Amino acid sequence: MLTSVKQLIDRFSSRSLGIEITDTHIKWLEASINSGGIEIHAADAEPIASGAIAEGKVQEVAPVIQALQTVKQRNAPAAKHTNLILPSILTMVRFLELPDVKVNHLRKIIDLELQYHVPLPFDRPYYDFTKLPRNDDANMKLQTIDPVPEAAAVLESTDESESVKTGKTCDVMLVAAPLDDIEIYSSILTNVGLKPSSIEIKALSLQRLIERTNPFDPSSTYLTIDITPIYTDISMYSGGALRITRNKSLDFPASEDVENDFEFFTACQELMSEVNRFINFYRYTLNNRNQEVEHLFLSGDIAAIASVADYLGDRLQIPVHRAAISYDSPRGFKAIPNTGFAGALGAAARGRFE
Amino acid sequence: MKSINLLPKKPFWKRWFAPLMILLVGIYITVASAMYYNLTSIRWQQQAATEEASRIEQNIALLREQRVPDPKLALLQQFQVTVSQLESSRIDWLPAVQTLTSSLPADATLEKARAEAGTIALEVQFSTLQSVVDYVRKTRSSNLFDDIQITSVTALQQIKLEQLPESASTESAPTVSPVVEPVMTVNPMLEELRQMMMREAEGTGSEIQVNPSLYETFRPEEIDAAVSIIEQWGTGSPQEELAVQETPVAAAQVEVLHYRAVLTYVLAQEEAERGNAP
Numbered sequence: 001m002l003t004s005v006k007q008l009i010d011r012f013s014s015r016s017l018g019i020e021i022t023d024t025h026i027k028w029l030e031a032s033i034n035s036g037g038i039e040i041h042a043a044d045a046e047p048i049a050s051g052a053i054a055e056g057k058v059q060e061v062a063p064v065i066q067a068l069q070t071v072k073q074r075n076a077p078a079a080k081h082t083n084l085i086l087p088s089i090l091t092m093v094r095f096l097e098l099p100d101v102k103v104n105h106l107r108k109i110i111d112l113e114l115q116y117h118v119p120l121p122f123d124r125p126y127y128d129f130t131k132l133p134r135n136d137d138a139n140m141k142l143q144t145i146d147p148v149p150e151a152a153a154v155l156e157s158t159d160e161s162e163s164v165k166t167g168k169t170c171d172v173m174l175v176a177a178p179l180d181d182i183e184i185y186s187s188i189l190t191n192v193g194l195k196p197s198s199i200e201i202k203a204l205s206l207q208r209l210i211e212r213t214n215p216f217d218p219s220s221t222y223l224t225i226d227i228t229p230i231y232t233d234i235s236m237y238s239g240g241a242l243r244i245t246r247n248k249s250l251d252f253p254a255s256e257d258v259e260n261d262f263e264f265f266t267a268c269q270e271l272m273s274e275v276n277r278f279i280n281f282y283r284y285t286l287n288n289r290n291q292e293v294e295h296l297f298l299s300g301d302i303a304a305i306a307s308v309a310d311y312l313g314d315r316l317q318i319p320v321h322r323a324a325i326s327y328d329s330p331r332g333f334k335a336i337p338n339t340g341f342a343g344a345l346g347a348a349a350r351g352r353f354e
Numbered sequence: 355m356k357s358i359n360l361l362p363k364k365p366f367w368k369r370w371f372a373p374l375m376i377l378l379v380g381i382y383i384t385v386a387s388a389m390y391y392n393l394t395s396i397r398w399q400q401q402a403a404t405e406e407a408s409r410i411e412q413n414i415a416l417l418r419e420q421r422v423p424d425p426k427l428a429l430l431q432q433f434q435v436t437v438s439q440l441e442s443s444r445i446d447w448l449p450a451v452q453t454l455t456s457s458l459p460a461d462a463t464l465e466k467a468r469a470e471a472g473t474i475a476l477e478v479q480f481s482t483l484q485s486v487v488d489y490v491r492k493t494r495s496s497n498l499f500d501d502i503q504i505t506s507v508t509a510l511q512q513i514k515l516e517q518l519p520e521s522a523s524t525e526s527a528p529t530v531s532p533v534v535e536p537v538m539t540v541n542p543m544l545e546e547l548r549q550m551m552m553r554e555a556e557g558t559g560s561e562i563q564v565n566p567s568l569y570e571t572f573r574p575e576e577i578d579a580a581v582s583i584i585e586q587w588g589t590g591s592p593q594e595e596l597a598v599q600e601t602p603v604a605a606a607q608v609e610v611l612h613y614r615a616v617l618t619y620v621l622a623q624e625e626a627e628r629g630n631a632p
Contacts, residue, residue, distance in 0.1 A: 086360060130356040175358045182360055199360040208357075241355065350357065 015041065015079040017194070018348030020202065021064065021185065022087060022228055023053045025301065025336060028071045029344035030079050038212055038349050040327035041078070045301075045336050046071040055230075056087030058184045069192045081197035082189055083347040088233045088247045091177045091201045094118060095132070095244070100170040106131075110174065120176050127176035132241040134171065173242060175201055198350060202226055203235040203245045205346030206299065206323075211240075212349050215321045216295045223275065223293050223318075226343060227300030227308060229254055232271060236282045238291055244282050248274050256303035264304060268311045275316065299323040301340025445472055450498050450621055457492045459485045465614070474619040475505070479612045483507070486615045493619065501620035508614040 014034065020027040030042040049063035058064055096118070098109055110129055114120060120127070182199060189196045206226060211218045221238040229252055235245040250267050258264035283289055296318050298309045305322065313320040323342035447469055454476060458464060462485060466477035480486045486507060494502055 084361075091360075126360060126362055128358045128360055130358055133355065173358070175360065177360050179362065182362065186361065196361055198357070200358050201360075204358055 014351070015077075016197070016348050016351050017077050017079040017082040018085070018205070018344040018346070018350070019068075019082055019189070019194075020085040020205075020344045020347065021048075021053065021068075021188075022301075023055065023230055024048060024050075024228075025340075026064070026067050026071055027301075027336070027341055027344040028075060029341050029348050030075065030077050031345060031348040033212070033349060033351050038345065040325070040345065042075040043325065043327045043338075043341050043344075044071050044075050045340070046074075053087075056089040057181060058188070061184065061188060064188055065191050068188060068194075072192050072194070077194075079348075080195065082194045083198045083200065083350045084185060084189060084196055085202050085205055085343050085347050086177055086182070086185060086199050088202055088245075089231060090181050091175060092120060092122075093201070093203070093242070093245050094174040094176070096172045096174060097169045098172050100168045103131075106170075106172065110172070118174075122176065122178040124179040125176045126179040126182055127174055129172050129174045132171040132173050132243075133239055171241075175204075198347075200347065200350070201245075202233055202343040202346075203242055205343045205350075206235070206297065207237055207242060207346070208349050209323070209342055209346035210237075210297055212346075213324070215297065215324070216319070220294045221288075221291045222295035222297060223279070224297040224299070225271070225275070225312070227252060227271075227298075227302050227305065229302055232274075232300075234275060234278050236278065236293075238288070243288075244278075244286065246274075246278055250274075252302045252304065252308070254303060258304040258307050261304075264307065265311075268308060271308070272312065272315055275312070293318055296320045297323065299339045299342035301336035303337060305337055305339050445621060447474075450474060450619065453496045453498055454493060454619065457489060457496075459489060461485070462489065463612075472621045474621070476617045476619070477614065478617065479510070479614050481612050483613055486613060489615075490617065498622055499619045500622045501618075503618040503620075505616040505618050506614075507616075510611045510614060 014032040015030060016032070018027075018029045018031065024047060026046045026048060028042065028044045028046070029040065031038050031040045033039075046067045048067045049060070052058070052060045052063035052067075096110070096113065098106060098113070101109070106129070110127070114125070114127070177199075185199065186196050203224065206224045207218075210216070210222075210224075216222065218237075219240045221236070224233070224235045224237070226233040227250070231247055231249045232252075233245065233247055236243045248271075250270055251263070252267045253261055253263050255261070279293055283291060293316075296312060296316060298305065298312065298320055299322070300308070302308070309320045309322050323339040323345075325338035325341045325345060327338070327341075451467075451469075451474070454467075454474065455464065458478065459480065461481040463479040464476060465479055466475075468475045478489070480489065486504070490502055490504065493499065
């Protein structure tokens, strides 16, 4: 009896829904976090009508809502809150070094920075930020921006002006996206009866998945590559924080048999070149020479994800870990490979209160 | 490290406006309901109190209309008044009669007694005048009487006649005349009474002296009345009516058989009031 009650409480309290909407599919994953790790309760995917979403932007809302409604009806979620992954192509990630002040004051400084120094290429940008832990070993120096006089004036009246005078700084990760697109995606969820609790980027969802599943040391320097048929996300993590991320348009073939596929190898070569440039940029341009990339986490919803993993593992000489989603969904895993749910699983792992 | 969330945060008022409004409306409805209930309850109570007051007033008016003096009550009140009057006018005669009769000397005879309006009039035969005085004194000491008046004292005499010898030849025994009363003036008796009283008041120096014990039992006015009577008796002209038979007698001897005194006793007021007590 008590076990049943506990299960009932767990069913309705700790479950959360992770949804990733790409140009081609809606990925649906319901999971709960418990002491034993992440438990997947449902994983499914529904294709979106071609042209409804182009490069992350919703062109037609109705097909997207219909696809989401379909997958919802098919899975009947028990989760009351939903975490959505926004397409990476819509987002922009900036790393700033700012005075180490309180969050409220930091927000004012960032507002001034965006107004005068780092303008975002959106008409109505919306952003969120977080302080990153210092990477002492690497003595990492991100893009350094002097605080504008207005920001200094804001801080003069506070006790934290001492931080500015002494030059004590903190690393800040800024994630921004067009508010119009955010509202569209939020309204899509609302229209089907889902209550969005958070909207984030895939790089952070993958980081959370790695932290929860521990395929390797999450505090090490590692690389994540998420491949979709249209574009690929490459992100670098070090010291338990996202350090740099990039989105690259690569055309991987849809077929699984790529043994003699020239298009596949061309895409792999382009990916390999991009990864090398990315690593070099991180190590030498961003002055992280001492940081060796120790692991590569590969995910994506292309059929030949295993071949990509083999290709990268052979050439980069670093362990390649493919996302392991151990859930036998009769429908979702037919539509896309299990590694394609890595982002949705990481979003679902966010839970309700994070 | 804080997680990134690009979901726009709703302003505080936009986020809490609806719940706050619902809460405020709920509180308003609750308070209004409570106030309405209290107001209605007070109105009900007021209406009930008004109705009760009007009903009581109607009852009072009805009772006032019905408040007619009961004939039985009038009779009872009249009876009570009569009883009170009777009680106030009641005189307990028994102690006085008891005193007056028990104080009579052994040789005295109560011939007549009449009581009316707090006064007892006695007509008593005494053997001597001293018995009269003793009786008065004795009854006076009972404190049952406010006033004692010796209205009259009459001596009852008997005249003994001795017939002539011729008649004695035939009948040697003296002839005794019938008793005539009153047959003799009271002067000798009054004089005797005066002397008795003078003897009792001897040595006092006053014109009319009375015995201190007598003085204690008689009030001054009573003494004055008695003295006036005595003086009247002493100065009055004697009225002698001697009934002499036509039969010649050799000698006549007057013998006092007894004295008839008429005494008037006025009951004491305290005694009369005490007699009114139930």
